[in-house]
Amino acid sequence: MSTERIFKNFIGGEFVASRSGRTYERRNPADRRELVGIFQDSNADDVNDAVAAAKAAFPAWRRVPAPKRGEILLRAAELLQARKERYSRDLTREMGKPLFEAGGDIVEAIGMAQYAGGEGRRMHGVTTPSELPNKFQMSIRQPIGVVGMITPWNFPMAIASWKMLPALVCGNTVVIKPGEDASVSTYNLVECLVEAGLPPGVVNIVTGFGPSAGQPLVEHPDVPVISFTGSTEVGRLVYELAARQLKRVSLEMGGKNPLIVMDDADLDLVLQGVIWGAFGTTGQRCTATSRLIVHRRVTATLVERIVERATRLRIGNGLDPETEMGPLVNEDQLRRVLEYIAIGKAEGATLRCGGAQLSEGACAHGFFVQPTVFTGVTPQMRIAREEIFGPVLSVIEVESLDEALAVANDVAYGLSASIYTRDINAAYRAMHELEAGIVYINAPTIGAEIHLPFGGVKATGNGHREAGPTMLDVFSEWKSVYVDYSGTLQRAQIDNVE
Numbered sequence: 001m002s003t004e005r006i007f008k009n010f011i012g013g014e015f016v017a018s019r020s021g022r023t024y025e026r027r028n029p030a031d032r033r034e035l036v037g038i039f040q041d042s043n044a045d046d047v048n049d050a051v052a053a054a055k056a057a058f059p060a061w062r063r064v065p066a067p068k069r070g071e072i073l074l075r076a077a078e079l080l081q082a083r084k085e086r087y088s089r090d091l092t093r094e095m096g097k098p099l100f101e102a103g104g105d106i107v108e109a110i111g112m113a114q115y116a117g118g119e120g121r122r123m124h125g126v127t128t129p130s131e132l133p134n135k136f137q138m139s140i141r142q143p144i145g146v147v148g149m150i151t152p153w154n155f156p157m158a159i160a161s162w163k164m165l166p167a168l169v170c171g172n173t174v175v176i177k178p179g180e181d182a183s184v185s186t187y188n189l190v191e192c193l194v195e196a197g198l199p200p201g202v203v204n205i206v207t208g209f210g211p212s213a214g215q216p217l218v219e220h221p222d223v224p225v226i227s228f229t230g231s232t233e234v235g236r237l238v239y240e241l242a243a244r245q246l247k248r249v250s251l252e253m254g255g256k257n258p259l260i261v262m263d264d265a266d267l268d269l270v271l272q273g274v275i276w277g278a279f280g281t282t283g284q285r286c287t288a289t290s291r292l293i294v295h296r297r298v299t300a301t302l303v304e305r306i307v308e309r310a311t312r313l314r315i316g317n318g319l320d321p322e323t324e325m326g327p328l329v330n331e332d333q334l335r336r337v338l339e340y341i342a343i344g345k346a347e348g349a350t351l352r353c354g355g356a357q358l359s360e361g362a363c364a365h366g367f368f369v370q371p372t373v374f375t376g377v378t379p380q381m382r383i384a385r386e387e388i389f390g391p392v393l394s395v396i397e398v399e400s401l402d403e404a405l406a407v408a409n410d411v412a413y414g415l416s417a418s419i420y421t422r423d424i425n426a427a428y429r430a431m432h433e434l435e436a437g438i439v440y441i442n443a444p445t446i447g448a449e450i451h452l453p454f455g456g457v458k459a460t461g462n463g464h465r466e467a468g469p470t471m472l473d474v475f476s477e478w479k480s481v482y483v484d485y486s487g488t489l490q491r492a493q494i495d496n497v498e
């Protein structure tokens with residue numbers, strides 16, 4: 001699928017053009033002269049077709065024994081592994097991150113295929129003793145039906161896998177609307193699943209834009225579960241629309257992630273962590289380090305070293321193995337980041353490095369911006385509170401651990417947070433008190449592994465977690481089963497009371 005330049009919707013095991021015949025182009029954000037592909041600009045008619053296919057495939061798929069469903073995922077893991085290099089290049093070309101990072105995206109999907117595949121042989125329920133004699137009781141997980149998935153562009157393979165693979169092993173069928181800027185990786189993932197033996201209609205892909213292709217999926221009455229990752233603004237709308245039909249909705253949304261540096265921290269380690277956390281994926285990670293909250297005794301030394309390293313980052317096309325930081329994903333994102341840089345200046349923060357668009361040499365044909373560091377940022381400034389989603393770091397100076405924790409928690413979001421310190425008491429306090437779904441000690445705010453729950457608190461999420469042992473919860477319904485083999489009517493809470 002990935003070698004074709006025209007990507008049709010994948011519905012019921014067939015590639016089909018959008019009903020309206022409308023398409024859109026995606027170009028490489030590092031070099032807009034390069035066409036990545038032509039995609040279907042789908043609407044509600046296409047979504048209806050895809051949901052109908054997923055609904056028709058559900059009764060048979062739910063009856064496939066879970067270990068057999070898992071085996072398909074395990075075979076898909078092997079195919080992903082064999083194609084890692086090609087898929088990494090596709091991913092870099094469609095959304096811009098350097099090749100070594102794109103490889104990480106594929107490895108995450110491989111890990112998730114192995115982890116979810118193994119779940120086919122676990123999928124534990126509980127049994128408990130009954131309070132009545134000759135009675136047995138247990139609980140089992142059951143699939144729910146058609147799951148609607150809406151994903152962003154920043155981890156196009158990993159996020160699709162985090163949603164799709166647990167949903168499939170549970171026995172659900174899927175309609176996915178990938179991020180419009182990076183849909184190729186979803187096709188690549190599904191290509192492996194299909195070759196591994198996934199029956200037609202079990203996974204369907206409908207490409208297109210949020211309001212025209214995503215919203216009809218959210219509102220479709222035959223889609224009881226919605227799994228969404230994206231901005232808090234869109235997530236809130238998705239939640240409201242789905243609530244009208246009492247749907248189960250899992251939301252993974254924005255972040256404004258703090259990295260705290262105490263005065264006893266190993267600054268060499270901090271430097272590496274900050275550069276990776278703030279400028280990796282061009283700052284376009286939901287877990288990106290966007291606030292550096294530093295003890296005043298080490299601020300000057302640390303900032304000087306960060307600025308020196310940031311200005312030396314090699315920026316360019318991610319397909320060049322020398323590139324350390326790629327472009328922003330599109331023109332809107334470029335405009336948004338430049339706007340926030342202007343806001344930071346207007347708010348009175350000090351621009352210590354970066355701040356400008358790059359449009360020469362390796363950056364001549366893409367959406368590039370310099371790694372940017374602001375100092376003198378106060379917690380009330382917009383650049384300290386709002387998600388920028390670009391390579392912009394806001395440095396906030398503090399006097400103590402108490403102040404650092406208060407500043408860290410004083411934002412709407414709560415995805416990831418980190419602290420660098422050699423004081424074990426400070427580390428444990430931070431671990432308990434940081435309002436975040438993920439906390440790192442002596443590591444940057446990015447780097448989650450698939451075996452632990454992933455998600456955030458406050459405006460970042462609505463209480464669900466992807467990955468880890470929690471990953472099945474959104475995609476399965478508990479059923480409690482009581483088996484009375486006494487041959488008599490036994491009334492719980494009545495017949496066994498003395």
Ligand code: NAD
Pocket residue numbers: 150151152153154155177178179180208209210211213214215218229230231232234235237238252253254255285286287387389415455456460
């Ligand atoms: P976005 O909210 O603009 O889009 C996300 C998805 O929603 C896209 O597929 C889009 O087409 C779709 N969409 C847009 N409008 C819609 C509508 N009205 N109805 C239904 N669907 C609609 O986000 P983005 O720019 O693709 O991604 C960046 C955002 O995602 C950031 O806020 C980032 O923090 C967040 N994110 C969060 C996580 C997490 O796990 N918490 C992970 C990655 C990205």
